[in-house]
Amino acid sequence: MAGSVSVGKSDVLIALLGLTGAGKTTFASVASGDKTLKVGHSIYPCTQDPKAIPCKMPDGRKVVLIDTPGFDDDNRSDVQILEDIAKWMAAQGYLKRHQLDGIILLHPITVHRVGGNERARTKLLQKILGENAYKRIVIATTMWEQLNSEVDMQERLDGREKDLWHELVTRGAKISKHANNRESAYNIIQEIIERSEKYGKLEPLLQVELAKNPMLVETTAGRTVKEQLLLDIKKTRELVRDHEHKKPRRATKRDQVIRPARWKEWKEWVDEKRTLEERIDMKEVQLKRLNSLSFRLKSFFVGLFGG
Numbered sequence: 557m558a559g560s561v562s563v564g565k566s567d568v569l570i571a572l573l574g575l576t577g578a579g580k581t582t583f584a585s586v587a588s589g590d591k592t593l594k595v596g597h598s599i600y601p602c603t604q605d606p607k608a609i610p611c612k613m614p615d616g617r618k619v620v621l622i623d624t625p626g627f628d629d630d631n632r633s634d635v636q637i638l639e640d641i642a643k644w645m646a647a648q649g650y651l652k653r654h655q656l657d658g659i660i661l662l663h664p665i666t667v668h669r670v671g672g673n674e675r676a677r678t679k680l681l682q683k684i685l686g687e688n689a690y691k692r693i694v695i696a697t698t699m700w701e702q703l704n705s706e707v708d709m710q711e712r713l714d715g716r717e718k719d720l721w722h723e724l725v726t727r728g729a730k731i732s733k734h735a736n737n738r739e740s741a742y743n744i745i746q747e748i749i750e751r752s753e754k755y756g757k758l759e760p761l762l763q764v765e766l767a768k769n770p771m772l773v774e775t776t777a778g779r780t781v782k783e784q785l786l787l788d789i790k791k792t793r794e795l796v797r798d799h800e801h802k803k804p805r806r807a808t809k810r811d812q813v814i815r816p817a818r819w820k821e822w823k824e825w826v827d828e829k830r831t832l833e834e835r836i837d838m839k840e841v842q843l844k845r846l847n848s849l850s851f852r853l854k855s856f857f858v859g860l861f862g863g
Contacts, residue, residue: 568619569655570748573681574662575674576626579698583662583734584609584621587741619745621660634680634781635842638772639849655757658692658748659685661724662734664699665712670720676784678720683777686761691728694747695721698734772849785843789836796832799825 572580584590588611607623625632625640632640661681667674685693697716703709717725725731730747734740752758765775772778807815807822 571622578662657752661695665697666699684762692758693729695731696734770850
């Protein structure tokens with residue numbers, strides 16, 4: 557993690573969330589003028605841990621942007637995503653002077669279709685934040701310069717507003733186009749500042765719930781993840797049972813030579829069964845992890861901001 561950043565009471569604290577490759581680090585680099593920030597150009601996230609990046613608005617006001625890992629990372633489970641987000645969100649309940657002013661949710665408009673993973677993670681984010689937080693969110697769409705057709709641009713934006721972001725927008729979140737320059741970044745940050753002044757600091761539902769009960773699984777987001785894990789386990793066990801009914805005649809190593817078709821059928825059946833059983837084992841490990849997680853996160857923001 558980057559070195560400590562000093563945060564004063566009047567400073568603005570904003571989290572940058574979004575897909576891997578959405579432009580979170582680029583946004584922070586443009587806003588801060590820091591060209592040393594590592595910007596990723598692959599499907600793998602460059603940002604593995606939240607990083608605090610200071611910048612100044614034209615009026616001299618200090619803003620701290622928190623660059624976070626992409627929440628669509630296929631290499632991290634919903635439990636890991638929830639745990640990672642909880643580490644920096646939930647800590648605010650114990651370090652009041654570091655409450656968030658808002659969230660900038662970045663999304664690349666170049667993504668042709670919204671995938672199931674992004675859809676599921678967006679819903680999880682909504683459970684983490686709670687409806688009261690939506691008015692402190694600006695959805696910043698990026699990479700407009702890569703689209704040529706104005707019709708295509710509007711169709712993509714309308715489609716996401718009516719589908720992916722419908723609940724966020726109808727309850728107060730704002731959609732804004734980011735032009736990938738400092739003026740545009742300042743305008744988006746200023747929108748967060750004005751919303752924070754109007755509606756107050758952002759108090760995520762997860763933070764409120766953890767203050768009452770430290771067990772992550774007892775929060776709204778935690779229960780949502782647990783329900784999905786149990787459903788996934790149930791469905792996969794049903795697949796295993798169905799797979800057993802299709803069990804072919806057992807083949808031996810000798811069949812590999814004299815009856816290759818039988819061997820191939822048997823080997824494919826065994827491999828598929830193993831894959832399904834490993835999936836169940838993985839989900840059960842995640843469920844056990846979720847059930848064990850409690851609030852032990854106070855030191856996180858202390859390390860990030862030198863408090």
